[in-house]
Structure formats: structure tokens, C-alpha cells
Amino acid sequence: MDLTYSAADEEFRDEVRQWLADNLVGDFAAIRGRGGSGREHESYDERVAWNQHMAKAGWTCLGWPVEHGGRGLSLFQQVIFHEEYARADAPAGVNHLGEELLGPTLIALGTDEQRARFLPGIVAATELWCQGYSEPGAGSDLAGVRTRARLEGDEWVIDGQKIWTSLAHNSDWCFVVARTEPGSQRHAGLSYLLVPLDQPGVRVEPILQLTGTSEFNEVFFDGARTSADLVVGAPGDGWRVAMATLGFERGVSTIAQQIGFARELEGVEEIARANGTWDDPVIADRIARARMGLEVMRTHALRTLSSYDSGSQGPEASVSKLMWARWHRDLGDLAMEVRGASGLTVAEGPYELDQEQSLYLFSRADTIYGGSDEIQRNIIAERVLGLPKEPRG
Structure with missing residues (x-):
């Protein structure tokens, strides 16, 4: 494998470096180095504004296909961007779960309607996502999930609990693995649902960590609802979709x-x-x-x-x-x-x-x-x- 950069790659590096130098100024200069694991609370609103500023200039979703709002950059160009971003001490992003996990999942496995509805908000960093996988008693063993969802008319009704949900307290939506086939066990009968968090049937409780911060949360679903068409893949095929998301991770x-x-x-x-x-x-x-x-x-x-x-x-x-x-x-x-x-x-x-x-x-x-x-x-x-x-x- 050739790990060297081409002349075009180095030109791209210069472009990234110059854009960061020109834009990490003023109010944005004050948030250099802010955020990161255990420090997600730092300058959060300012980091959201920075991510949206990047989006307007076309610096989000770099590897996504152009037709889905990305830039279609090569692997090495994406690596270059991240290298220069780190060297500039730019602030930690707020849109990782949408940009790196859900977005690629929808591009690969979602419907045209789902892509049209959700991808623009991820690209613009105006809708933020969290991941509803782990549960009490079903952490690394994802196939043991007990959160359930049932169809009532044109909506899924969801009951259960997720835990260790990163950034749920700052998110607008959650992609949730739930059991939708009564009596099913393990990998069978699971579905991958897109659920809005701002509704009466959802309660988010931050978990106090050793760091004194609360990046992780418990999320309780008590009759929460989402549209019947907001299932990625077929109902009951959630395990395959969830594993695809982990691959993008x-x-x-x-x-x-x-x-x-x-x-x-x-x-x-x-x-x-x-x-x-x-x-x-x-x-x-x-x-x-x-x-x-x-x-x-x-x-x-x-x-x-x-x-x-x-x-x-x-x-x-x-x-x-x-x-x-x-x-x-x-x-x-x-x-x-x-x-x-x-x-x-x-x-x-x-x-x-x-x-x-x-x-x-x-x-x-x-x-x-x-x-x-x-x-x-x-x-x-x-x-x-x-x-x-x-x-x-």
C-alpha cells in the first residue's frame, strides 16, 4: 500500500491549511482546542456555530458522494483534512454521529425519502443525532436489547430504556435499535428506527461521570412515537443495518x-x-x-x-x-x-x-x-x- 501523498493531495493540504488559518479567527479563535472526550461541555454553543460555519463553506461530510451533499473526497484527502484540522487546534466537532455513522447508513440503506429528509440537516449541522444501542443488561451484547416498538396506524410506538447514549442531551434525533417482532430473540426481530427526541414520550437523564461532566445519558421511551416510514431497511432487519452503522464507525x-x-x-x-x-x-x-x-x-x-x-x-x-x-x-x-x-x-x-x-x-x-x-x-x-x-x- 502506497502511503505517500500526490501533488494534488499536497495542493489540497494547502487549501485546508489556508482556510483554517483564515477562519479560526475572532470569536472562533477563542474555542481552539475546546471539546473532546470528557470535555464535550466546553464551549458547546460556540462549537455548534463553528460546525455550521464550516458547513456553509463545504467542509462537512467530506467523503459523502456529491449528490448527497458531500464533497466526494478521496480517502487520503479526508485524512489530510483531519491532519490539518488537528494541527490547527480546531475545536472538537458536534456532529460526529450524524456525519460519520447515520449519514453513511442512510446513503447505503435508506430510502430516497429518508435521504432527502435527513441528509441536508446533517450536512448543515442543524440537526444533531445520538445512537440508541446500549441498554441496561445489553451493552456490548447488542442482540439482547429489550426496548420494544409496535405499529399503531402510521406510527411506531416505542417503550424501553437506552443507556450510555453519548450527547443525547444535545441531540434532536436518535437512531434506535428496538425489538419489533413479539416473541423474537437475539438478532431476529429487531428494527432500526429514527426517533425525534423533542416529544412528551422521551426523557433524557444525564449520567454524572468521573470527569464531573455528563457526556453520557440514559434515555427513557414511554410511548414515544415516530412515523411508520422512519425505519431504515425492512422491519425486522435492524441487526444488519445496525452492524452496517458500526462498520462506518x-x-x-x-x-x-x-x-x-x-x-x-x-x-x-x-x-x-x-x-x-x-x-x-x-x-x-x-x-x-x-x-x-x-x-x-x-x-x-x-x-x-x-x-x-x-x-x-x-x-x-x-x-x-x-x-x-x-x-x-x-x-x-x-x-x-x-x-x-x-x-x-x-x-x-x-x-x-x-x-x-x-x-x-x-x-x-x-x-x-x-x-x-x-x-x-x-x-x-x-x-x-x-x-x-x-x-x-
Whole structure:
């Protein structure tokens, strides 16, 4: 695989770099570096305005086909954009779940009417989405969902509970996996519904995290309603659609995630140089290993994405979650080692965490959300390596 950039790619890099320099000014300059995992509350309204400003200039949904409102950029051009975005210290986006997950799902599997209704709002960052998958007792094991939906006339009526729903408190819509066939079990009888959150039958309860923030939420559906035609794919075919969405989750956004990781690592390196821990051979070795791990992840991701580009999803995608989750959690440990005693106290009361403290606490969850390490290893063993299934029951 050729990982070099062409002359046209480098011209595109210059275009991205110049646009960011020209636009991250004034009020937008004040939100550089704001947001991110464990810090989603930072300058939220201003970041929404920034995303909408980007949309008007055509810098959202870069990989989407032009006919659906995107720019149809190549894989490497999308990578370049994310690289320059990170280097400019631009604020974290607010539209990831719509742009990177639901939008591609609708483009691949939605109806013409669904695409016409929802894609423009995602492109413009005027309608924000969350993901209604996990439930109490059905987290990594998505096939165990118990949220139910039934057809009443021209509407689905939904009852149940979702948990760990990222950014639900800031979202307009939720794509929900619900059981729509009474008596069905496991993967059968599930449907993928598009549900408006601003209605009497929906209650969103933020979950207080170790970071002191509430990115995750519980979402309760009590007679919530959505139109009968807002099911993606056929009723009962929700498992296939949900798995397609998870496949898109391992798309180019993983490169953006790793660039954010690189910025975090650079911050840890700066602290190590400033406080002298860089001279500790053990710390220096761990930093070097972290840097090598980041390069391995980047190459792995590009190789995997290249197989997506050619229409083939190889087994490489199955290991990406394990790789980045463990790496990022270890980076949180390293950050606290480098900080030493100063990392044990907050700078401001009552509980104002700095960047490294948020990194350490939030990364505890990395090996759990999005499919725990244990579940990921089972998937790799059973579906990729063909080993006997783990006994259940």
C-alpha cells in the first residue's frame, strides 16, 4: 500500500491549511482546542456555530458522494483534512454521529425519502443525532436489547430504556435499535428506527461521570412515537443495518481520533520535558513506545480503510478497537506518571480537572464502551479465527 501523498493531495493540504488559518479567527479563535472526550461541555454553543460555519463553506461530510451533499473526497484527502484540522487546534466537532455513522447508513440503506429528509440537516449541522444501542443488561451484547416498538396506524410506538447514549442531551434525533417482532430473540426481530427526541414520550437523564461532566445519558421511551416510514431497511432487519452503522464507525473518523491522540501525547511530552521526567529512562521508554504504537495504529487504520475503499472489509477492522482502546488507556496512565504528585489535586475547586486528569479518568472507559475488550476478543476468535464459540448459559 502506497502511503505517500500526490501533488494534488499536497495542493489540497494547502487549501485546508489556508482556510483554517483564515477562519479560526475572532470569536472562533477563542474555542481552539475546546471539546473532546470528557470535555464535550466546553464551549458547546460556540462549537455548534463553528460546525455550521464550516458547513456553509463545504467542509462537512467530506467523503459523502456529491449528490448527497458531500464533497466526494478521496480517502487520503479526508485524512489530510483531519491532519490539518488537528494541527490547527480546531475545536472538537458536534456532529460526529450524524456525519460519520447515520449519514453513511442512510446513503447505503435508506430510502430516497429518508435521504432527502435527513441528509441536508446533517450536512448543515442543524440537526444533531445520538445512537440508541446500549441498554441496561445489553451493552456490548447488542442482540439482547429489550426496548420494544409496535405499529399503531402510521406510527411506531416505542417503550424501553437506552443507556450510555453519548450527547443525547444535545441531540434532536436518535437512531434506535428496538425489538419489533413479539416473541423474537437475539438478532431476529429487531428494527432500526429514527426517533425525534423533542416529544412528551422521551426523557433524557444525564449520567454524572468521573470527569464531573455528563457526556453520557440514559434515555427513557414511554410511548414515544415516530412515523411508520422512519425505519431504515425492512422491519425486522435492524441487526444488519445496525452492524452496517458500526462498520462506518471504523471509517475515516478513526484517523481523526488518532490525530487527537497524537495531540494528547505531545502534551504529555511537553510536560515531561518541562518537569524533568523526560530524563527518567523508564518514562522515556514509555513515551517512545507510545509514539511507536501511534504510528502502528495509523498504518493499520490506513490499510484497513484502503480495503474499505475497494469494497472489501478484512479482519483488520476487527482488531482496531482493541488497539486504540488499550493504547489510549495506557496514555492516561502515562500522563499521570509524568505529572507526578501534581496530578493528584485539582487546580480549581470544587472539581475542575485539567486536560491530563480528564484524559486519565475518561480513558478508563475506553476498553468498555463501543464493545468491551472481552467482547471484541470473542468476536475476533469466533468470527475471524473460526475458534469454537464461548459456552453461554
